[in-house]
Amino acid sequence: MRILEVNDLDAGYEDLQVLWEVNMRVERGEIVSLLGSNGAGKTTTLRVIAGLIRPFRGKIVLKGREITGLPSHQRVALGLSLVPEGRQLFPMMTVMENLEMGAYTPRAREKLEDSLEWVFSLFPILRERRNQLAGTMSGGEQQMLSIGRALMSRPELLALDEPSMGLAPKLVIEIFRTLERMRKDGVTILLAEQNVKAALDISDRAYVLETGRIVIEGASSELALRDDVRRAYLGM
Amino acid sequence: MPKRMSLALILLILAMILPIFLDEFLLTILVQMLMWAYLAMAWDVIGGYGGQFSLGHAAFMGLGAYTSTLLLENFGITPWLGIWLSGLVAAIAGALVGFASLRLRGPFFALGTIAFAELVQLLLLYLKDVTGGPLGIMINKTGVEYMVFESQLHYYYLALAFVICGMLFLRYFERSKFGMALVALREDEDAAESIGIDVYRAKVLGAVISAFLTGLGGTFYAQWIHYIRPDTVVRLDFSVQIVAIDVVGGAGSPYGGIIGAMILVPLSLYLNAIFGGMIAGLSTVFYGIILLVVVVALPGGIFGMIRRGFLVKG
Numbered sequence: 374m375r376i377l378e379v380n381d382l383d384a385g386y387e388d389l390q391v392l393w394e395v396n397m398r399v400e401r402g403e404i405v406s407l408l409g410s411n412g413a414g415k416t417t418t419l420r421v422i423a424g425l426i427r428p429f430r431g432k433i434v435l436k437g438r439e440i441t442g443l444p445s446h447q448r449v450a451l452g453l454s455l456v457p458e459g460r461q462l463f464p465m466m467t468v469m470e471n472l473e474m475g476a477y478t479p480r481a482r483e484k485l486e487d488s489l490e491w492v493f494s495l496f497p498i499l500r501e502r503r504n505q506l507a508g509t510m511s512g513g514e515q516q517m518l519s520i521g522r523a524l525m526s527r528p529e530l531l532a533l534d535e536p537s538m539g540l541a542p543k544l545v546i547e548i549f550r551t552l553e554r555m556r557k558d559g560v561t562i563l564l565a566e567q568n569v570k571a572a573l574d575i576s577d578r579a580y581v582l583e584t585g586r587i588v589i590e591g592a593s594s595e596l597a598l599r600d601d602v603r604r605a606y607l608g609m
Numbered sequence: 610m611p612k613r614m615s616l617a618l619i620l621l622i623l624a625m626i627l628p629i630f631l632d633e634f635l636l637t638i639l640v641q642m643l644m645w646a647y648l649a650m651a652w653d654v655i656g657g658y659g660g661q662f663s664l665g666h667a668a669f670m671g672l673g674a675y676t677s678t679l680l681l682e683n684f685g686i687t688p689w690l691g692i693w694l695s696g697l698v699a700a701i702a703g704a705l706v707g708f709a710s711l712r713l714r715g716p717f718f719a720l721g722t723i724a725f726a727e728l729v730q731l732l733l734l735y736l737k738d739v740t741g742g743p744l745g746i747m748i749n750k751t752g753v754e755y756m757v758f759e760s761q762l763h764y765y766y767l768a769l770a771f772v773i774c775g776m777l778f779l780r781y782f783e784r785s786k787f788g789m790a791l792v793a794l795r796e797d798e799d800a801a802e803s804i805g806i807d808v809y810r811a812k813v814l815g816a817v818i819s820a821f822l823t824g825l826g827g828t829f830y831a832q833w834i835h836y837i838r839p840d841t842v843v844r845l846d847f848s849v850q851i852v853a854i855d856v857v858g859g860a861g862s863p864y865g866g867i868i869g870a871m872i873l874v875p876l877s878l879y880l881n882a883i884f885g886g887m888i889a890g891l892s893t894v895f896y897g898i899i900l901l902v903v904v905v906a907l908p909g910g911i912f913g914m915i916r917r918g919f920l921v922k923g
């Protein structure tokens with residue numbers, strides 16, 4: 374079953390068009406990667422999907438319902454959450470308060486206790502750090518909190534914008550493993566990444582963006598073997 | 610926790626008993642201190658917690674002052690009732706400004722509130738059949754039933770009640786879901802949207818609550834000063850003073866208002882007493898400079914410094 378469909382999307386910022394005719398789909402239960410180098414348009418794509426900016430043209434469909442004009446907070450209520458680039462925590466709130474804020478919608482609030490247990494089981498370090506101010510944690514812990522906070526809204530589809538950014542390789546592996554566990558728990562994942570190898574390793578399918586256009590798409594395992602992908606993104 | 614409770618209790622008892630031994634002059638200063646502390650707390654809801662800088666809160670104060678005073682002088686309605694209508698009128702005004710200027714990010718709310726305060730002042734001047742125009746209105750009634758007291762001591766206790774209620778409200782508010790949402794959007798609007806907060810709605814609601822509380826303070830001001838005029842109530846330096854007190858004391862905390870008022874109110878009265886007649890607009894300049902210094906050198910204000918101290922230890 375299709376959870377997300379993006380049709381003929383043109384988007385950007387005022388006079389600057391960043392995305393050109395982007396088409397994507399995500400099936401329920403998948404991990405889908407959105408790859409590309411810096412400035413290719415990954416962040417813009419995710420911001421349009423999350424509703425933080427309006428597209429110039431095109432359509433976004435979530436669970437069969439068109440959401441193109443819907444404000445961001447209503448998309449969260451429908452089960453679509455974004456883990457923004459650079460983490461964007463509430464630094465002056467504690468870990469616990471950040472997580473509680475994540476369960477802001479009424480639907481999520483009902484499951485607050487349950488969700489907390491779930492997030493703590495995925496990221497045990499957050500339980501230890503629950504009374505610490507979010508701004509005082511290490512980069513990796515902040516990324517875990519950022520993902521945890523998004524999970525508190527009980528998303529069906531979680532979009533992550535470069536969760537590996539600025540993290541040591543060991544931590545990247547740890548976080549990506551957790552993404553796989555989240556998928557087993559029923560969360561569909563759309564992952565924008567520059568770390569192409571790690572992303573291809575865990576995803577089922579992938580799209581490659583180049584200067585705002587989708588230039589390659591296919592099964593991740595096949596992409597990892599393609600010469601053009603290996604040359605351009607894997608340095609081989 | 611019990612330690613802090615007993616500290617609060619001691620402070621409360623001191624605040625109740627000490628003023629009995631003070632003369633009327635010192636009491637007027639204390640009353641002003643408490644009044645400005647309360648107004649700063651009311652501003653804090655949207656300005657401190659919400660991070661939306663209003664520079665026109667004197668408008669809400671003026672609307673509150675005029676509402677209850679007009680009801681009192683024209684219809685004999687006691688301010689004990691009128692004050693709630695003052696809050697309501699100010700709240701509606703807050704909603705209007707909010708709707709118009711909070712949709713956008715950036716300085717638009719600050720600019721909008723300044724413009725709105727000018728508009729309110731002009732309207733109060735223009736509608737002279739109702740408001741008395743530039744001549745203002747005098748409160749002629751006396752008696753406790755009309756919230757007009759003989760002694761400053763009684764105003765002091767009323768103002769103290771305002772401050773205590775304001776503080777209790779902010780303590781409750783900052784732990785509430787809505788208070789946390791305002792803090793969240795202050796820290797990062799995109800992140801707040803991303804977790805499902807309707808940022809626009811939260812900002813407007815914050816402005817409404819803040820304006821409501823400020824309107825109540827406006828009634829107190831009118832009852833205390835007995836005479837209101839558009840240019841003595843709805844004025845920019847009042848708006849700036851409210852901001853300065855809260856920011857110096859510590860914006861986004863229940864105690865910033867009172868700490869800031871204890872420092873700035875006596876200081877500004879002192880400066881006015883020395884330079885008062887000589888240089889017009891001196892107090893605005895004074896508040897401007899203090900604001901700059903605090904924002905640069907002491908982010909979080911004095912209470913912020915105290916709170917950081919606790920956090921480092923804990």
